[in-house]
Amino acid sequence: MPVRRLPSAPALPHPAPPPRSARSSVRLGPSLGERRRRRRGVAAMASGDARVAQIASSIRVIPDFPKPGIMFQDITTLLLDPKAFRDTIDLFVERYKDKGITVVAGVEARGFIFGPPIALAIGAKFVPLRKPKKLPGAVIAEEYSLEYGTDKIEMHVGAVDANDRALVVDDLIATGGTLCAAVNLLERVGAKVVECACVIELHELKGRDRLGDRPVFILVKAD
Ligand SMILES: O=P(O)(O)OC[C@H]1O[C@H](OP(=O)(O)OP(=O)(O)O)[C@H](O)[C@@H]1O
Numbered sequence: 476m477p478v479r480r481l482p483s484a485p486a487l488p489h490p491a492p493p494p495r496s497a498r499s500s501v502r503l504g505p506s507l508g509e510r511r512r513r514r515r516g517v518a519a520m521a522s523g524d525a526r527v528a529q530i531a532s533s534i535r536v537i538p539d540f541p542k543p544g545i546m547f548q549d550i551t552t553l554l555l556d557p558k559a560f561r562d563t564i565d566l567f568v569e570r571y572k573d574k575g576i577t578v579v580a581g582v583e584a585r586g587f588i589f590g591p592p593i594a595l596a597i598g599a600k601f602v603p604l605r606k607p608k609k610l611p612g613a614v615i616a617e618e619y620s621l622e623y624g625t626d627k628i629e630m631h632v633g634a635v636d637a638n639d640r641a642l643v644v645d646d647l648i649a650t651g652g653t654l655c656a657a658v659n660l661l662e663r664v665g666a667k668v669v670e671c672a673c674v675i676e677l678h679e680l681k682g683r684d685r686l687g688d689r690p691v692f693i694l695v696k697a698d
């Protein structure tokens with residue numbers, strides 16, 4: 476299998492930060508990490524938590540994938556960095572552990588990476604929202620449009636009910652179509668959607684607008 480070379484994508488994008496003592500206390504313009512993130516199309520969301528900057532710098536951006544013009548936010552490099560991965564899960568768990576959430580719904584495929592560890596840590600069940608024809612039982616389905624195409628997600632009937640308080644987890648919000656479809660599935664069975672949580676927001680695509688007043692929590696904003 477030929478290996479595709481990605482000149483703009485570093486193999487190991489996690490240079491160790493300099494020791495605190497080596498950093499200047501006076502900032503003349505953006506930090507080196509911030510300049511790197513901006514060059515690569517990723518900006519840390521101003522959350523005030525130091526862990527977010529490291530998470531942002533661990534995400535690789537691949538231009539023109541899967542189509543020309545798309546800046547693909549690749550979270551697989553975040554997964555290569557155990558500290559960044561753990562910090563990502565911890566930040567979500569810290570936010571949701573006392574919110575009475577009974578179900579974490581993860582969207583295929585990348586919501587299956589972040590959703591289950593959050594669900595286990597907060598003592599909630601995990602429900603996979605899957606692409607069509609993958610779930611064996613009776614399902615309800617929602618169609619939606621994407622930044623690069625259309626798709627559908629399905630949920631098992633009976634997995635979630637009107638007594639549930641739900642958290643929807645995915646890696647990224649772009650146009651908001653996927654999260655909107657996920658929220659619709661949960662609300663159709665009467666669940667209360669407490670919040671949607673994503674690692675990355677492509678804020679220029681205004682996905683939040685599509686979700687109306689449903690709250691979305693994100694760690695990293697990308698251009
Ligand atoms: O906000 P939206 O415009 O709906 O886009 C966001 C969705 O797009 C990506 O998944 P994708 O559909 O590429 O599927 P995959 O995770 O199976 O590759 C991403 O993981 C989100 O689920």
Ligand SMILES: Nc1ncnc2[nH]cnc12
Nearest residue numbers: 545546547548622647649
């Ligand atoms: N730019 C992007 N990067 C990664 N996943 C996406 N899903 C939709 N747009 C995306």
